[in-house]
Amino acid sequence: MIRFEPREHVSPLRRVAAPVVAAIAALAVASLAIAAAGAPVLEAYGLMAKGAFGSAFAMSELLARATPLIFTGLAAAVAFRAKLWNIGGEGQLYAGALAAVAVGTGALALPGPLLIPTVILAGALAGGLLMLIPALLKVRLGADEVVTTLLLNFVVILFVQMMLEGPMKDPMGMGWPQSEPMLDEAMLPKLMDRMRVHAGLILALVAALGVHILLKRTVWGFETRAVGENPEAARHAGIPVTATFLRVALLSGGLAGLAGVGEVAGLKGYLTADLSPGFGYAGIVVAMLAGLSPVGVVVAALFIAGVFVGADSMSRAIGVSNYLADLVVATSLICVLVSGLFVRFKVRIVRPGTGRGTA
Amino acid sequence: MTVPEEAPPIALSLSGITKRFGALTANEAVDLDLRRGEIVALLGENGAGKTTLMNILFGHYVADEGEVRVAGPDGTLVPLEPGSPHAALEAGIGMVHQHFTLAENLTAFENIVLGTAPLLSARLASRAAREKLQELMRRSGLVVDLDARISRLSVGEKQRVEILKALYRDARVLVLDEPTAVLTPLESETLFETLKALAAQGLAIVFISHKLAEVLAASDRIAVLRLGRKVADLPAADCDRQKLAELMVGHEVTMSRREPQAAGEVLLALSAVTCGEGRDTVSDIGFALRAGEILGIAGVSGNGQAMLARLLSGLERQTSGDIRLAGREIRAHDAADMIRAGVARIPEDRHRDGVVGAMSVAENLVIEEIRSSRYQRFGFLDFRAIADRAVEAIASYDIRCPGGSAVARLLSGGNIQKIVLARTLDASPSVVLAAQPSRGLDIGATGDVHRRLLEARGRGAGVILISEDLDELFALSDRIAVIHRGRLSPPRPAEELDRAAVGLMMAGQHTEDAAA
Structure with missing residues (x-):
């Protein structure tokens, strides 16, 4: 028989080690799938590593892929800290991208130095306002935000498709459902010549630092943590619980919206309905792997991005499907949840009959 | 014996x-x-x-x-x-836990038999089980309505079901x-x-x-x-x-003693206050709390005292009636307003409402005043001031913990209560609301709580002491009122009351009508 006994004290080392072990476990589980596909496991992982870190191009791809994941990871982390379960990062990403495209394709005639900040702000605002809807439904009517944010994703993506087939369709797009291209002045600058990594990465790193400071050092973060850990006690102590939820919702949605801004204004230059391969959802895994720490989000985003980029490259080389990346991401979420159990509990195997436990 | x-x-x-x-x-x-x-x-x-x-x-x-x-x-x-x-x-061996282990949506009979017979034959065994239970009830004097749903039973009845459950399993x-x-x-x-x-x-x-x-x-x-x-x-x-x-x-x-002291002007007055629905309600409640007195409110849990505490804590708004604090009417229901108005609130459930368990002792000590200029500048926390406050409070309230940065959850109930006392009473409140302040505390910690409440009274604060412990009420209160099913009896000087009378009133028998 197996017993779980709560630990009285959780060492910080164990807290840091858990997600690392989870990530390794996820790769180990995925190796079964590689073996089942008939490919050599070690070679496959070697190719993955090379594809993610092996060259300047690989590094650029990795960083470009990590950028939206940092934003959506932060969005999830900040919301989860307040126990506001924002599963709607994907929809907020699209809302941000839509707003960025709307502003950045010439709707506003602004000079470049003003246009870029406006595009960024519009994207963040769109994501934030979108998240405000489920947050208001939660605080006013008690609607479960897991359901509302998740379902809003589909609403938003359908809305984006409608816009791309209708009012925002590019007349020069040969009939493809895509938006007009962004103005050159509205595009985020590239960080390196002929590489895809763009200034959105800088913005993401600044956002991670900003969120870190906000949570750790400000009254606002204090109140967010208090509301997340114990809303009853927070309310009793006079903390404005509703206002805190709404602020967190705006911030979380805004961060996810920035992920969309980076994708259209940093990479693609126009909006399509397949802009994101699930960055919003992967952001949840990133946040969980990071233990909801903003700095950890950067590390976790690099890991997940590495898996995606590496798997793409590997599948080109040895013909294992790049769905493997999704498998690793999904398994690592499961592994990190299980590892959380081991962080909080001690497992004791109890031999039947005697009932005596051994650690 | x-x-x-x-x-x-x-x-x-x-x-x-x-x-x-x-x-x-x-x-x-x-x-x-x-x-x-x-x-x-x-x-x-x-x-x-x-x-x-x-x-x-x-x-x-x-x-x-x-x-x-x-x-x-x-x-x-x-x-x-x-x-x-x-x-x-x-x-x-039969065990009756403090928190009952009954299925609320099943009947007393089903709860008792649950787990003793295989599911399929439960119906067949039911007649024999019923006979056995009738015999047990007759012998033990534990009588309950076997067909009543648990959710409809009183706490005392639920306990009887628990004991019957143990006896039914032939507990020795x-x-x-x-x-x-x-x-x-x-x-x-x-x-x-x-x-x-x-x-x-x-x-x-x-x-x-x-x-x-x-x-x-x-x-x-x-x-x-x-x-x-x-x-x-x-x-x-x-x-x-x-x-x-x-x-x-x-x-x-040594037990704290209450020294005689004249009460001052009215600090808090409730008149015809009604609030809540269902079991936990207050209806048509009125009293006046004076400076320098402790007003005891006796009652068995679930008779509306929790709602009264929430009301005075700023967590709930009355549906009718008015509440005046130092003559000024209170309308908003906002805990922050009550704190600003000088009401110290010691919540009944200190783990749920009193502290944020995952935050540190220091953070819990300043949580009510986190927005005051003492602990923040331009929205950034002043960690030095927070740490200093923790050192001071830990020393003066004898909070046993490894330090201000220790996580509050790891402290004992008594020490958690000391955090709440330090946070609320150090601000020199004019009104103190203490809801079941010593529930679950040991003798030492209870003594600390009582001493602090008496100190607040000595300073001229008005204290409302909600409790179901008659020893505590009689030791501390100048006047005592009894709450039963949401209604509050008129407060009377503790000297005029005895434990038996208050005990009866807590059970709903209004002897004060006869005595008055």
Whole structure:
């Protein structure tokens, strides 16, 4: 028989080690799938590593892929800290991208130095306002935000498709459902010549630092943590619980919206309905792997991005499907949840009959 | 009660029980024998190891050392398989937990029979079960409506169902964990009469308590636990309150005394206040709290005192009536407003409402004032000021913790209450609302709470003390009112009341009409 006994004290080392072990476990589980596909496991992982870190191009791809994941990871982390379960990062990403495209394709005639900040702000605002809807439904009517944010994703993506087939369709797009291209002045600058990594990465790193400071050092973060850990006690102590939820919702949605801004204004230059391969959802895994720490989000985003980029490259080389990346991401979420159990509990195997436990 | 010449056979024997949780030793080499027909009280402060010991007995925990032996049907003692509640049940040990383990949506009968018969044959066995239960109810005097849903039963009735459940499983040893914690004084008396009757029929009974009065009144023998060790095992007849209190805490105990003091002007006045619906309501409540007095509000939990506390804590708004604080009407329902208005609020459930367990002691000490310029500048926290405040409060309130950065959750209930006291009372409030402030606290921590409340009164604050502990109410209150089903009796000077009268009023019998 197996017993779980709560630990009285959780060492910080164990807290840091858990997600690392989870990530390794996820790769180990995925190796079964590689073996089942008939490919050599070690070679496959070697190719993955090379594809993610092996060259300047690989590094650029990795960083470009990590950028939206940092934003959506932060969005999830900040919301989860307040126990506001924002599963709607994907929809907020699209809302941000839509707003960025709307502003950045010439709707506003602004000079470049003003246009870029406006595009960024519009994207963040769109994501934030979108998240405000489920947050208001939660605080006013008690609607479960897991359901509302998740379902809003589909609403938003359908809305984006409608816009791309209708009012925002590019007349020069040969009939493809895509938006007009962004103005050159509205595009985020590239960080390196002929590489895809763009200034959105800088913005993401600044956002991670900003969120870190906000949570750790400000009254606002204090109140967010208090509301997340114990809303009853927070309310009793006079903390404005509703206002805190709404602020967190705006911030979380805004961060996810920035992920969309980076994708259209940093990479693609126009909006399509397949802009994101699930960055919003992967952001949840990133946040969980990071233990909801903003700095950890950067590390976790690099890991997940590495898996995606590496798997793409590997599948080109040895013909294992790049769905493997999704498998690793999904398994690592499961592994990190299980590892959380081991962080909080001690497992004791109890031999039947005697009932005596051994650690 | 004296031990008869020929002692009845031993029903249960714990020997050398030791249980450690990490660095903490919850039980150390505890021996305890229980004879048939005997009621033993297990007395001790919180954390003394009472519940741990009983959980080992019932198989929830496994002892690191020691052995539990139970008398079989033929009277010989056989070792009990550790770590198996099933084995404990088989051996005739019945446990009534503090928090009942009943399915609210099933009937009393279904709850009692649940788990004793295979599901498929339950219907067939039902007639026999019913007959057996009728016989048990007749013999024990524990009468409940077997077909009533648990959710409709009172707390006292639920407890009776729990005891019947144990008896139905042919318990020869009955363990009750803090059985009176949720009962009215009257219900407690009834319970102990029942237990005595059951003991007379040969049942061996252990009950856990930290209330001296009931331990003295109801048990044959008293075992005192302190810091996991058994420090005394005495016939109840040889004990008195003072002696037991000292055995429990390990040193002399002095009780706080209330000095006579004239009350000042009215600080808080409620008139015709109504709020809430369902069970936890207050209806048409009115009283005036004066400076320098403690107004005790007696009542059994669930009679509206929680709602009254929420109302005065700024968590709820009245549906009608008005509340005036120093003459000014209070309309908003916002805890921050109440804090600004000088109302210190000590919540009933200190773990849920009092502290954010995952945050540090220091953070919990400043949480009510986190927006004041004392602890922040331009929205950035002043960590130095917060740490200084923690050092000061930890020293002056004797909060036992590794330091201000320790996580509040890891502190004992008494120390958590000290955090709440330091946070609320250091701001020199004009009104103090103390809801069940010593519930679940040990004698030492209770003494601290009482001293602080009396200090606030001495300073000229008006204190509302909501409690169900008559000892506490009579020791501290200048005036006492009783809340029952949401209605509050007119407050009367404590000197004019006695415990019996208040006990009856708590049960809903309005003797004050006759007395007035």
